[in-house]
Amino acid sequence: MARQTETNHKAVETLLLFLCSAHGFPTGVCRSPLGMSGGQILDEDISASSQWSDSTAAKYGRLDCEEGDGAWCPEITGEPENMKEFLQIDLRSLHFITLVGTQGRHAGGMGNEFAQTYKIKYSRDGSRWISWRSRQRKQVIEGNRNAYDIELKDLEPPIVARFVRFMPVMDHSMNVCMRVELYGCEWLDGLVSYNVPLGQQMILYGQNIYLNDSVYDGAMSYRSVVSVWLGQLTDGMCGLDDFTLSHVYNVWPGYDYVGWTNESFPSGYVEIMFEFDRTRNFTTMKVHCNNMFSRRVKVFQKVVCYFRSESDWEPTPVSFSPVMDDVNPSARFVTVAFHNHMASAIKCQYHFSDIWMMFSEITFQSGELGNDHHYQTEVQLWAGNCRIDYFVTVITEVSAKDDSNTRILIGCLVAIIFILVAIIVIILWRQVWQKMLEKVRALLSSELCSSSILIILIPIAALTAAKSPQASAQEGVPHYAEADIVNLQGVTGGNTYAVPALTMDLLSGKDVAVEEFPRKLLTFKEKLGEGQFGEVHLCEAEDMEDFMDEDFSFDISDKQTVLVAVKMLRADANKNARNDFLKEIKIMSRLKDPNIIRLLGVCMSSDPLCMITEYMENGDLNQFLSRHEPEGMIALLSNAPTVSYSNLQHMATQIASGMKYLSSLKFVHRDLATRNCLVGKNYTIKIADFGMSRNLYSGDYYRIQGRAVLPIRWMSWESILLGKFTTASDVWAFGVTLWETLTFCKEQPYSQLSDEQVIENTGEFFRDQRRQIYLPQPALCPDPIYKLMLSCWHRNAKERPSFQEIHRILLESRP
Structure with a gap:
């Protein structure tokens, strides 16, 4: 009853679940901090193997926080190499974790302890712990190099876990302290394990294509069947159209897929068992399949799925046969409708339609059972010819007498969601798509859509990151020179340089440090070019040595003319062009490098305004x-x-x-x-x-x-x-x-x-x-x-x- 009251007060919980594009589950979107630095993770959910003192306890191991003595610090007794110290976080539910962050202890200058390397262990049930390994099978993660900076590391592959342990790798050189954060999103599939036959090896034109489940975190059984746990079919990465290629992991061909040949399955199908956290109301299953039919790989011919709600399997399965496609070799999601079957386990038999069958990702859409009311709708956004599918799940728990009011509330919330999505699209259109070249958009629209690459996901990820100033600052280093740029319109229509706004502000109050050059000493030789606001001429200049800075070396003798380039602003140029011309002079006057063209002089006393720069004889x-x-x-x-x-x-x-x-x-x-x-x-x-x-x-x-x-x-x-x-x-x-x-x-x-x-x-x-x-x-x-x-x-x-x-x-x- 207390839970019902709490839920009624909470009213409604909404969630946008983005599905895989050609590059898989959008892990760029699923990168929100999970609550160490923000306080959503409670102190009682943070524990550790040991601590220096009460002021360096586990609860102080929060990223970017300075409470206590500034970090979690394990008590080290005995040989460091034998230590198994850890900082443990309980997320209370399964989460999809894509990124981790670490920081050392500086405590206002009083400390200088940090973990140079560390390992991660995780668990879904609190009893069986798994050591995280990279796609190259490495366990050790590079950590911090000082006690101040935050070091972010992508988890490739990501993990599904409730419990996570950070385990510093310690040696004799220094003590360690850690502050940490986890980034990701809630794991909504409810899938806790699957049981699948071992992937097999294909030999294609003398090349070995390994189609095994390489990131599986379970064990292999004696029957050559992967025992129940999670792996590549749930790692959020959808395989490329060409299964012989892989995403940029420096791994073997076939890495993105789990695949089988029909020669090894006399029954004509591959059976996969899926176990879930509780009984759920299933609406759909999506299977990402390869369809490179020129290599005898096709989408499954049909799938037959059985459901187990308690201890027994239902006698009547769901059967589905997708339309075969021998024209388009692109990998694709096949959606199987489950018609609200209730189950805690699903067993699916995927039938071969050709020699090979390959999957890279399987996802489920469902709701929990109980007194809760679940509504799920699919929102479709279009970008050019591309469709973006959003699954919006609205969950509320109400009594029967509140049912009518709830329906009204749900309707309003769904309408609000549609409005918010529309606003997001408008913002993205104005801020991003207008920046793209219209010609590029026309040329690439069909190409990007055919590969299911959703350009709109990029700004969505950026907007998500922007919600956290802390995350934005961390992820933006190094930035190069990409923000707050002032663009100067040159006299010929081009930009001399793109200049940081801060630099322009510093220059704005300074006078031009270049002398006025007499026009009569210029002899025009030829026009080098012209543009909307002016022209560039090649000229000979007399007595130029009298106008040289003392730090400027010019290899000319007395009274010798030199070649110069003269940028000339047209007398009828608009105000903006004149202002840009003056700013360009200010910038050029301060560029002093032997490999950059120098500004030698200006003609500013009358129109047309001119700037005189070096020109080289060759x-x-x-x-x-x-x-x-x-x-x-x-x-x-x-x-x-x-x-x-x-x-x-x-x-x-x-x-x-x-x-x-x-x-x-x-x-x-x-x-x-x-x-x-x-x-x-x-x-x-x-x-x-x-x-x-x-x-x-x-x-x-x-x-x-x-x-x-x-x-x-x-x-x-x-x-x-x-x-x-x-x-x-x-x-x-x-x-x-x-x-x-x-x-x-x-x-x-x-x-x-x-x-x-x-x-x-x-x-x-x-x-x-x-x-x-x-x-x-x-x-x-x-x-x-x-x-x-x-x-x-x-x-x-x-x-x-x-x-x-x-x-x-x-x-x-x-x-």
Whole structure:
């Protein structure tokens, strides 16, 4: 009765359950803190093997909290290597745990104890404990490196558990203390174990494809049947269309699937037993199946499921036969309706329709039994041609006399849920989809949908993370330079640099530290380019040495003219363009690096406003290299000028040095390419930004429905799809620039692809199913340098090298 009263006061509990897309259960959404730092986990649910003192007890082991002496610290007696100390958390119910966080003890500077490594054990019933292992079968997790910072670690694979133990790995070097947090969401399937025949091995064209349940946390029985527990069929990851590939785990082919051949099953079916935590009212079962029929793999022909509510099995099973598909080889979910059967266990027999049958994920939708009333509805959202399914379960416990009021309440809540979902969609549309290129969206819509990749899940995950300022701060390091960017509209329509807003604020109050240059000393030679707001001219400047800073070395003699580039703002330019021009001057005046084009002077006394920058006598790197050949027989026969490999690497090292300087200021170039690198004497390189303005390079820029022009062949996938420009996207462009350099700019990057195909290829980087096309290794390129290029094109921006690392690698590898 007390429970009923409590539930009535609670009124209604709602839950959005997102199902697998092509990349599985959206673990990016299931990453909420479970209550150590927020206090939802009570003190009595936190225990430990031992403690230093009352002030370092288990209840003080909460992430980012400073109560007590600042952490849980185990009492160490005897040899540390023999210790089995642990901090245990009871979540009171099963949870799907995807992430863990740890922190040491600093106690306001009084402590310096932390766990450099640790292990995790977990249990679903409190009696049988399982050691967590990574997908590479490693138990030890890298922990903290100091007592202050929070270290987050993804659990790959995730776990389903009620009890979790953090076990620091201790040695003689230091004492350990820990503060911890668990991240995930409640496990709603109610599934506590399954019993399945062992997965088998396929030999395909001489390649071994292992289709075993590799993350199963139970034991194997003598009958070659996996004993009851949980594993790969519930790990939240749905397999790729091509079962010979795997997600990025560095594991064996077939890893994502559990599969069997009909030769091993004379009955013609595979039987799987599912045990649940209690008797439930089942509505559906979803089975993610491979359907690569060209390899004799198909969705099951039919499934027959039996239900056990108490001790006996019901005599009448549910049978379902999906429609066979010999046209589309994509993996897919098959939904089986259970028509509200009540059961605590389900036994399903999946019949072969071809030689092989492979599953990667099985989920159940159900409600509990009792006096509770359960309502479940499926909400469908559409993004382009993609459908997103949300299962909304509304649970309430009421007496019969309140039934009518409850129905009204449930109806209102369901309506509110629909309204909230609609608001989320509108917000996502305005904040994310408008940032995406309309052309990209049109090209990728069908591709993304065919692979069931739901772009909308990305911003949903971001919104979920944003709800916790603590989690947002932790997960955002390192950020590179991606937030609060001020974009300056250059005189020719391009952006000189993307500059952090903080930097612009610091610059806004300072005068321009560049002298006025007399216009009469400029002689115009040719127009380099033009844009909406102005032009860029190549000029000769007289008496330039009189305007040099004392820290600026310029190799000219007295009265010698020098080549300069003059950016000229049109007199009729609007106010915004004039303000951006002045800001650009302020920025350029403070860029002082030997590998960055310098601002030499300005003409501000009258219109048109001008800024005068360096220009190198050998022009841009693209044209310079295209006129040269590598050293070798071809150059000798053609009598063409040559450039040695050592000089190529010397030039690339200078580009990396200039970008290292820009990135140290948090500046993002956004158009790094050989066309924007100028060449001087002795292969000196200086980075500029003239490329977009020159008709010569109009083919390097792709126009988006008459609006923006973008250098898509140099841009990272996240810049094209998400409009995200960072230092990491500059690193990507550097990899392409390095490729151009080592090919002597003889062809455009991805010359075999049309602009539309280049954009489609960015979708392959987004999907990350190993179908993306990389630029090939140039003939002159050593393996270590090509490896460096590939690292610049890593899908994960945080795993790309910094410009400091790139510069060091190039310096160390110089011949």
